[in-house]
Every structure is written in structure tokens, then in C-alpha cells.
Amino acid sequence: MSTRKPKAPGERRVVKLEQASIEFHVVRGDRARARLVVRPGGQVEVRVPKEASDDWIDDVVKRRRRWILRQQVYFEQFRPREPERRYVNGETVRYLGRQYTLRIRKHGQGKAHLKGRYLEVCVRPSDDLEVVRDAVQAWYRSRAEEVIARRAEPCLALMHAHGIEAPTIRLLRMTRRWGSCTGKGHVLLNPYLVIAPTDCVDYVLVHELCHVRHPRHDEAFYRLLTTVMPDWPRRRRRLEKYGPFLTL
Numbered sequence: 001m002s003t004r005k006p007k008a009p010g011e012r013r014v015v016k017l018e019q020a021s022i023e024f025h026v027v028r029g030d031r032a033r034a035r036l037v038v039r040p041g042g043q044v045e046v047r048v049p050k051e052a053s054d055d056w057i058d059d060v061v062k063r064r065r066r067w068i069l070r071q072q073v074y075f076e077q078f079r080p081r082e083p084e085r086r087y088v089n090g091e092t093v094r095y096l097g098r099q100y101t102l103r104i105r106k107h108g109q110g111k112a113h114l115k116g117r118y119l120e121v122c123v124r125p126s127d128d129l130e131v132v133r134d135a136v137q138a139w140y141r142s143r144a145e146e147v148i149a150r151r152a153e154p155c156l157a158l159m160h161a162h163g164i165e166a167p168t169i170r171l172l173r174m175t176r177r178w179g180s181c182t183g184k185g186h187v188l189l190n191p192y193l194v195i196a197p198t199d200c201v202d203y204v205l206v207h208e209l210c211h212v213r214h215p216r217h218d219e220a221f222y223r224l225l226t227t228v229m230p231d232w233p234r235r236r237r238r239l240e241k242y243g244p245f246l247t248l
């Protein structure tokens, strides 16, 4: 019945909100209602009827602003931020939000430890980068076990006050996520979470613990998260600086 017309080039518009602004592409076409799409890169596309006025379009975006911002935050967590780690002298490594310099010493058995502003890795003279990498990864894992066990206590107490019982919390190296909550209600955390400051560690813990009751990022989930941790958006923004690391 209808012949397909070539897509009109998108118009770029911006809607200013109280605390943020939303930039989006407008695509006009043969449709009766507006449709919003947020792409994994965070770009927003608004598909609208051909004759829609700019005010009407802006209004659509304003009405759906919370959903749009939430989708952007959701996709944000999958985006890599840091270049691949090379495990060489002088490289910057992070622990609980502080920066340390990697220092490789050629006398030792492949162990890493903090020394002042350095993360010192002691290896045998014949060892290659893989040994350094293994030592750094093992160090992060042992730090994560200690830090997460320590932070889980107050976070679980917060959740307990809202009737959520303690699930099992395990560490799991994930290439694209800080944490997740399995269908059975087990919480998995990325050991590299300890590169971020403690308040961000707490945020990921509480976020995943909220999923024990509400598996999806729906209204009920955000309501609970906001009740338990009202300043979560600030912590979330802070965490964005830290990754996730694809390789570490």
C-alpha cells in the first residue's frame, strides 16, 4: 500500500532539563505516534509523525526524560574507559580510588604488595609480563576479598532494615560489568571493583542487593535503591570514571 520513502536526514535537537540536558536526533516519518530509542552508545533517537512541531517533540522527550536518562546510565556501565593494561614499570594502577605506580622488581617469587605510592611486584629476573599480570590480578583478588567482606557488613545491615536477607556474595571476574545478581538471588561482584573508592563499592553492593528483590531496572527497583541509598546518582557518576576495565 505505502511506498517506502527515503529516510529524512535526522534533525539534531537538545532539551534542557533541571540537572541535565538530552541531545537527540529527530527522524520524521509516516507514523501516528512518537517512538523513543536509546542506543547502546547512549544516543537518543526520536521517531515522530512527519508534521510534528518542535514543541510537541520536546514535550515527548521531557515526559520520558527519566526513562531516557536511566537507559543511558544503564548502557554506560558497559563502556570501557581505560586502555589495555601493559604491566610495565611506571604504569598507573588504582586501588580504592587512589593512584599507585606499578614498580617491577627483579627479585622475588611473583608477589605484589603496596609500598607507599607504589604497587610493587617482585618477580624473578627471567619472568615475563604474564607473571607480573598474574601477580597483580592475584593481589586485586585478595584485596577485593578483604574490602568486600568489610563493606558487605554495613550494606547488608541497610538491606536487612528493608527486609532483604543476606544472599551469598561471590567474586567473579567479569569483562564488562561491576556486578550482577543471578536468577537465584546470588550476588556476583567484579574483584576489580576495588579500584574505585569505597563509596562506589558500597553503591555497587547495594545496587546488586536491591536486585535480590527486584531483578529488573524498573520503578520499584529504583524506589528501593533511592530509599536505601538516596545519594546513589552521585556515587554512580563517580564510578563512571573507573571503568569497567576490559582487561586488567
Ligand SMILES: [Zn+2]
Pocket: 207, 211, 217
Ligand atoms: Zn542493575
